[in-house]
Amino acid sequence: MIITGPHIVKILLSALLLSNFRATWIASRWKPDSPESAPPPRWSETWTDKFADIWPTWLWPRPRILYYVLSAAYLGLFAIGS
Numbered sequence: 001m002i003i004t005g006p007h008i009v010k011i012l013l014s015a016l017l018l019s020n021f022r023a024t025w026i027a028s029r030w031k032p033d034s035p036e037s038a039p040p041p042r043w044s045e046t047w048t049d050k051f052a053d054i055w056p057t058w059l060w061p062r063p064r065i066l067y068y069v070l071s072a073a074y075l076g077l078f079a080i081g082s
Contacts, residue, residue: 013074014075014078017075020071
């Protein structure tokens with residue numbers, strides 16, 4: 001980035017990456033047994049409700065490590081200016 005100069009796409013992608021790191025850091029301090037972590041009651045149990053409630057918790061543990069590796073690689077490339 002030092003040689004080629006800042007590009008809006010690089011800046012936006014970097015901001016997205018850093019916001020994801022921040023969200024991951026905040027989520028790592030979450031306590032699932034605390035009273036405020038109780039989910040709100042669902043008004044209906046439709047297919048979309050089940051998809052929105054179950055799919056993220058099922059999916060995230062699988063690509064999590066790959067996400068961290070790729071994010072660190074991108075941050076490293078960004079730091080050296082590629």
